Amino acid sequence: MACLNSDGTLSPSGRALVAALATPSTPEDVARETGLPLYRVRAGLRELVAASLVTVEGDRYRAG
Amino acid sequence: METTSNATTGGTRLPRLNEPAPDFEATTTHGVIRLADYAGGWLVLFSHPADFTPVCTTEFLAFAAIYPELQRRHTELLGLSIDSVSSHIAWVRNIEEKTSVTIPFPIIADLDRAVATAYGMVMPGESTTETSRCVFVIDPIGRVRAMVYYPLTTGRNTEEIVRLVDALQMVDARQVATPANWRPGDKVIIPTPATVEVAAERMSEEYASRTEGFERVDWYLCKKSVEAV
Known part of the structure; x- marks a missing residue:
């Protein structure tokens, strides 16, 4: 798991993604804000959405 | 002379130039990654025979050295071998400990050979248990634009991979x-x-x-x- 630890807590990159999603953002926005490569942002957001920690509407993601 | 079927390995059709790259979802050292996660940018997908082996270690140091150059070209690196993710993690940590070089790109742990098979990375004439030294350059719309195969014995020239990406990007732009x-x-x-x-x-x-x-x-x-x- 890249964003979630086995105990369900967020990894460092997971925390960075969630922190960047206080306002609805595209993966490209998040990549710019966090400095993470776009592929890692896309993979991480998919994981966070599956864990119901992030919601997605259209192309924008938001924490919570 | 032995006969072999054209463009197949183990009954699987090999990728072909200018055709869609085989899709995948794979466990890597950076989590689960799909080919689609690289859409919009260039990807250099490469395989190596095994972790903790000498030629592969020199190659990984060389790939790490060109990674900033590739990033400036909107190009990512993705490694692969038929090893576990724990083996990959142990190896990249060992490389860092011994050489002070961080391996910044993910490595696919292809234990079920799903990706290696889809891309024809195992050459049974060389080894049935390891991937050969393959390189696939995949463009922003997911097409295979170049393929390079090197044998187990021979490390690749990573500067040539940068040159190849430059050439392909020039071809597309002009x-x-x-x-x-x-x-x-x-x-x-x-x-x-x-x-x-x-x-x-x-x-x-x-x-x-x-x-x-x-x-x-x-x-x-x-x-x-x-x-x-």
Whole structure:
């Protein structure tokens, strides 16, 4: 798991993604804000959405 | 002479140039990654035979060295071997400990060989248990644009991979071709005329005068200068 630890807590990159999603953002926005490569942002957001920690509407993601 | 079926390995069709790259979802050292996660940018997918082996270690140091160059070209690296993710993690940590070089890109742990099979990375004539040294350059719309296969014994030239990416990006940006040993800043080849009319035009002084840096050997081999991509 890249964003979630086995105990369900967020990894460092997971925390960075969630922190960047206080306002609805595209993966490209998040990549710019966090400095993470776009592929890692896309993979991480998919994981966070599956864990119901992030919601997605259209192309924008938001924490919570 | 033994016979083998063309473009297949183990009954699986190999990727072909300018066709869609085989899709995948794979466990990597950076989590689960899909090919689609790289959409919009370039990807260099490469395999190595095994972790904790000498040639592969020199290659990983070389790939790490070109990673910043590739990132400047909107290109990511993704490694692969038939090893576990724990083995990959142990190896990259060992490389860092022994050489102070961080491996910044993910490595696929392809224990079920799903990706290796889809991309024809196992060459049974060489080894049935390891992937050969394969390189696939995949473009922003997911097409295979170049393939390179090296044997187990021979480490790759990573500067050539950067040069290859430069050449492919130039081809796409300017609709040209690149000559042997081309490097950014060199003249490029104007596509060969497809009609006698265009061939005649290519021989005219008017065409030469309006083409920056025009250089003509004959109607079928003409070069020009272009702006960098």
